[in-house]
Amino acid sequence: MKKNVSLSQARGTGQRPSLISRRKFLGSMGLLSASLLLLPGCKRIETLAQPQPQIYVVEMKDLFYDPLGLTINRGDTVIWVEPPELIQSRHTATAYHPDFDKKLRIPEDAPAWSSGFPEEVGDAWGHTFETVGLHDYFCIPHETDGMVGRILVEEVSGPGTQPLNVGISPAGQSIMPFVEELQGPVGEVFNFQGRVNAATFPWREDDRAEALQRWKTLLAESDTYFSQFFEHLNAIGIQQVQEQIAAFDAVMTSTDSVFVALDAANDLKGFLESLVYTV
Numbered sequence: 001m002k003k004n005v006s007l008s009q010a011r012g013t014g015q016r017p018s019l020i021s022r023r024k025f026l027g028s029m030g031l032l033s034a035s036l037l038l039l040p041g042c043k044r045i046e047t048l049a050q051p052q053p054q055i056y057v058v059e060m061k062d063l064f065y066d067p068l069g070l071t072i073n074r075g076d077t078v079i080w081v082e083p084p085e086l087i088q089s090r091h092t093a094t095a096y097h098p099d100f101d102k103k104l105r106i107p108e109d110a111p112a113w114s115s116g117f118p119e120e121v122g123d124a125w126g127h128t129f130e131t132v133g134l135h136d137y138f139c140i141p142h143e144t145d146g147m148v149g150r151i152l153v154e155e156v157s158g159p160g161t162q163p164l165n166v167g168i169s170p171a172g173q174s175i176m177p178f179v180e181e182l183q184g185p186v187g188e189v190f191n192f193q194g195r196v197n198a199a200t201f202p203w204r205e206d207d208r209a210e211a212l213q214r215w216k217t218l219l220a221e222s223d224t225y226f227s228q229f230f231e232h233l234n235a236i237g238i239q240q241v242q243e244q245i246a247a248f249d250a251v252m253t254s255t256d257s258v259f260v261a262l263d264a265a266n267d268l269k270g271f272l273e274s275l276v277y278t279v
């Protein structure tokens with residue numbers, strides 16, 4: 001039996017089938033923190049010694065930001081760049097702000113910020129964050145496709161703490177990381193969803209074997225990543241998650257079907273979603 005998983009399904013309204021898998025990726029980031037520079041989307045440019053402002057890079061890829069979420073200190077700078085492999089230069093990084101026809105989801109006293117449209121591929125734009133709180137942002141032409149991101153500056157505060165359905169498109173709600181993820185072991189949210197979409201491309205080209213191989217690779221990696229995020233969840237008091245994760249792991253280790261694994265991830269996602277704003 002063939003079960004097709006399309007981009008729209010993966011991002012559909014109210015569906016977050018790969019959220020937990022994304023979190024699994026997040027968990028292992030700590031293990032890899034010494035080699036962050038080797039990971040796509042995790043390019044941190046070390047500047048001076050610790051108290052000095054840092055510069056972080058977020059890549060604007062085909063319909064997703066990489067990394068998706070980032071935790072920084074006040075005074076740090078984030079630079080958004082378009083990688084050269086993009087075919088078209090058409091993405092922006094734009095704060096959820098009435099100036100850009102969105103509800104306010106950045107701190108009230110923060111300036112409205114937006115990259116505007118890059119003139120050509122490879123252009124970069126930076127913003128220095130001087131206001132603590134959550135800064136939610138989006139791509140002007142692709143917000144409804146779920147091209148959204150989140151910068152946490154030191155503390156969880158401001159209009160960005162409103163529920164995700166306040167001012168964010170359904171697809172964006174399915175992508176935006178929870179603050180708990182940004183407060184996790186690493187503070188950078190790996191964009192699993194974007195990678196899932198990229199891995200799904202061969203399927204659309206009728207190369208099912210290649211797509212399955214890419215999915216299996218993603219899921220196998222995610223298994224490693226999950227444990228550390230689970231430890232974080234325990235640390236913030238969600239003990240009952242353990243049973244759900246055990247059930248999920250049992251499926252992950254016993255099935256050869258990436259779709260069965262995806263369904264299991266979806267079940268676990270639903271459970272965690274019911275908890276995440278109550279901690």
Ligand SMILES: [Cu+2]
Pocket residue numbers: 063090091092139140141142147
């Ligand atoms: Cu875009």
